[in-house]
Amino acid sequence: MLTVLFDGIATGALLFMLALGLSVTLGIMNFVNLAHGAFAMLGGYVAVVLLKGWGVPLLWCLPAAFLISAAVGMVLERTLYSRLYGASPLDQVLFTIGIVFASMAMASYFMGAQHQIIQLPPFLGGQFHVFAGFDVGVYRLFLIVVCGLIALLLHIMLTRTRFGSQLRASVDNARVARGMGIDVDRLFAITFAVGSGLAGLAGALGIEILDLDPTFPVKFMVYFLIVVAVGGTGTLGGPLAASLVLGICDVAGKYYISEVGAFIIYTVMVVMLIVRPQGLFGRPAVR
Amino acid sequence: MKIGFSLHATLVAVAMVALLSSGASAQQPLKIGLIVPMTGPFASTGKQVDAAVNLYLAEHGDVVAGRKIEVLLRDDTGIAPETTKRLAQELITNDHAEIIAGFGLTPLAFAAAPVATEAKTPMVVMAAGTLVIPQKSPYIVRTSFALPQQTAPIALWAAKHGMKKVYTLVTEYGPGIDAETTFKTVFTASGGTVDGARVPLHNPDYAPFIQRAKDDKPDAVFIFVPSGEGSAVMKQFAERGLAKAGIKLIGTGDVVDDDILDSMGDSALGTITSHFYSAAHPSAENKAFVAAFEKANGGMRPNFMAVGGYDGMALIYQVLKKTGGSADGDKFIAAAEGLSWTSPRGKITIDPETRDVVQDVYLRKVERVNGHLYNVEFDRVRDVHPDGK
Numbered sequence: 001m002l003t004v005l006f007d008g009i010a011t012g013a014l015l016f017m018l019a020l021g022l023s024v025t026l027g028i029m030n031f032v033n034l035a036h037g038a039f040a041m042l043g044g045y046v047a048v049v050l051l052k053g054w055g056v057p058l059l060w061c062l063p064a065a066f067l068i069s070a071a072v073g074m075v076l077e078r079t080l081y082s083r084l085y086g087a088s089p090l091d092q093v094l095f096t097i098g099i100v101f102a103s104m105a106m107a108s109y110f111m112g113a114q115h116q117i118i119q120l121p122p123f124l125g126g127q128f129h130v131f132a133g134f135d136v137g138v139y140r141l142f143l144i145v146v147c148g149l150i151a152l153l154l155h156i157m158l159t160r161t162r163f164g165s166q167l168r169a170s171v172d173n174a175r176v177a178r179g180m181g182i183d184v185d186r187l188f189a190i191t192f193a194v195g196s197g198l199a200g201l202a203g204a205l206g207i208e209i210l211d212l213d214p215t216f217p218v219k220f221m222v223y224f225l226i227v228v229a230v231g232g233t234g235t236l237g238g239p240l241a242a243s244l245v246l247g248i249c250d251v252a253g254k255y256y257i258s259e260v261g262a263f264i265i266y267t268v269m270v271v272m273l274i275v276r277p278q279g280l281f282g283r284p285a286v287r
Numbered sequence: 288m289k290i291g292f293s294l295h296a297t298l299v300a301v302a303m304v305a306l307l308s309s310g311a312s313a314q315q316p317l318k319i320g321l322i323v324p325m326t327g328p329f330a331s332t333g334k335q336v337d338a339a340v341n342l343y344l345a346e347h348g349d350v351v352a353g354r355k356i357e358v359l360l361r362d363d364t365g366i367a368p369e370t371t372k373r374l375a376q377e378l379i380t381n382d383h384a385e386i387i388a389g390f391g392l393t394p395l396a397f398a399a400a401p402v403a404t405e406a407k408t409p410m411v412v413m414a415a416g417t418l419v420i421p422q423k424s425p426y427i428v429r430t431s432f433a434l435p436q437q438t439a440p441i442a443l444w445a446a447k448h449g450m451k452k453v454y455t456l457v458t459e460y461g462p463g464i465d466a467e468t469t470f471k472t473v474f475t476a477s478g479g480t481v482d483g484a485r486v487p488l489h490n491p492d493y494a495p496f497i498q499r500a501k502d503d504k505p506d507a508v509f510i511f512v513p514s515g516e517g518s519a520v521m522k523q524f525a526e527r528g529l530a531k532a533g534i535k536l537i538g539t540g541d542v543v544d545d546d547i548l549d550s551m552g553d554s555a556l557g558t559i560t561s562h563f564y565s566a567a568h569p570s571a572e573n574k575a576f577v578a579a580f581e582k583a584n585g586g587m588r589p590n591f592m593a594v595g596g597y598d599g600m601a602l603i604y605q606v607l608k609k610t611g612g613s614a615d616g617d618k619f620i621a622a623a624e625g626l627s628w629t630s631p632r633g634k635i636t637i638d639p640e641t642r643d644v645v646q647d648v649y650l651r652k653v654e655r656v657n658g659h660l661y662n663v664e665f666d667r668v669r670d671v672h673p674d675g676k
Contacts, residue, residue: 114515135528255496255498255499
């Protein structure tokens with residue numbers, strides 16, 4: 001029972017990091033970036049190449065995955081995404097889904113269609129036994145700690161720094177923020193890069209748990225979108241709570257009622273959206 | 288006279304043209320449409336089958352019974368039965384393929400079967416393993432295996448070696464259900480008890496299922512997953528410490544697929560499975576096959592999918608020799624029934640009643656041989672029929 005809860009929290013923590021960037025971009029620019037998963041996949045493959053091809057230790061692969069995904073995110077944002085900010089949602093969706101398919105084709109061309117398998121360093125493998133009925137997987141514990149630290153860091157950045165207050169102001173009302181002299185475009189470019197980087201980091205962390213293969217951006221798109229839809233945009237707490245609920249329901253559903261386990265998350269989403277259409281912590285939309 | 292002569296000459300000319308053209312049609316290349324997943328989650332199956340088919344052509348030449356063999360490779364992505372069906376139709380009607388072959392997963396074989404029936408085209412199933420596949424069309428003949436055939440021996444072995452309670456974990460589609468049913472039937476008939484769960488075919492996440500299996504405290508977990516999925520299972524099995532809790536891992540050979548076995552690491556050691564093919568099968572034919580396959584494919588080890596594809600070509604070649612190069616559906620199937628030959632896997636016979644394979648099934652254990660992981664055979668059940676009897 002506790003093991004299931006623990007595994008659920010670990011999955012939730014991973015989902016949180018994967019979806020956070022999407023929640024922020026959607027919150028600030030109202031930009032529907034369906035290609036968010038492609039950055040997560042990129043991070044995953046960066047880690048695989050470094051780990052298997054060059055023998056870099058896993059703990060060094062993680063920052064590399066963050067940096068490379070962030071850099072690619074920044075470049076794409078400046079060259080491609082920025083052209084579509086004023087465009088209709090349909091154009092944005094078509095454009096980003098195009099990026100998804102292009103990234104999938106590139107991944108299977110360069111890396112092959114198979115699942116990527118990595119060997120964890122021994123100190124991250126295995127489980128330790130806490131008491132009867134509660135086993136803690138070391139790697140999942142590591143995941144929770146890393147995600148927790150990052151969430152804390154982001155929280156401090158958002159609430160204690162000048163950058164954070166500018167970002168919150170832009171999320172609340174981009175037009176007024178611009179009028180107050182905040183460079184919203186620059187802010188957005190940085191946030192987009194950080195969001196992509198976080199997705200890349202989560203993609204690298206998730207190789208062990210989420211089955212990295214070229215279909216990754218499509219496979220997990222639904223999860224990201226549920227997190228954003230249920231959690232609301234522009235806050236940390238919303239996506240965090242939504243990810244944890246989703247992760248726990250997903251794992252517990254598969255464990256207890258395996259026949260319908262895969263559908264549980266959709267039921268949860270529907271119920272939550274009926275109860276709180278504006279998202280868990282979201283305020284009713286004022287636009 | 289003059290008129291008579293020219294008439295005669297014309298008749299001769301017409302006859303000669305007719306003769307020539309009929310001769311030309313006998314020399315026309317015979318096209319085989321090979322439909323396998325080359326991309327997507329089951330791409331490893333397609334790669335193995337394709338490599339084996341090419342190896343067979345390289346070894347045996349591309350002319351049989353006076354006809355040049357041309358293989359038209361098509362990728363059905365593994366997850367879209369409607370694509371497989373469309374490709375089969377296109378191959379037969381547009382490309383004039385006279386034989387269709389391949390079929391990586393059961394739903395894909397099901398989708399193509401009506402096309403084979405309608406066009407009376409021989410359909411050689413080289414991979415998919417659900418028992419009922421050959422019944423879906425009278426023009427199907429199979430050279431891979433059927434799940435009950437692979438499952439019954441390990442169920443008997445488990446019962447014989449003191450296991451009382453087994454948890455079955457299978458992928459929820461045709462072959463998985465076949466494996467689960469067979470295991471349950473055979474094992475409970477020997478006095479054991481079976482509990483179990485099914486994992487979805489798409490986007491599987493094994494962690495909660497393996498945890499559930501562990502909490503059930505069985506003597507062993509019996510696993511069937513499609514070719515290529517084994518390492519994800521093995522990883523969870525190791526991480527969750529089932530071996531330490533005294534739970535053994537048993538299954539059909541799919542979970543310790545030769546293609547990926549070596550990358551699974553030490554956690555796979557000691558896994559006991561029953562299956563018809565291991566790359567470590569100690570016969571001269573197999574050693575030659577493995578060596579040639581690895582040489583032609585940059586060191587890739589052949590798995591059971593490869594041997595299914597290789598034997599599919601062996602079947603086609605033998606049948607064409609018997610029919611004098613004709614791939615007419617009825618003639619082809621009649622010639623295939625009862626064929627028997629020695630393949631890299633050992634002796635294989637096409638059962639005339641079911642058009643399915645009768646073959647030896649081996650019990651194997653994962654061991655480290657010369658630094659690499661292999662399924663080492665330690666026992667065999669002779670001439671197992673597709674239904675496991």
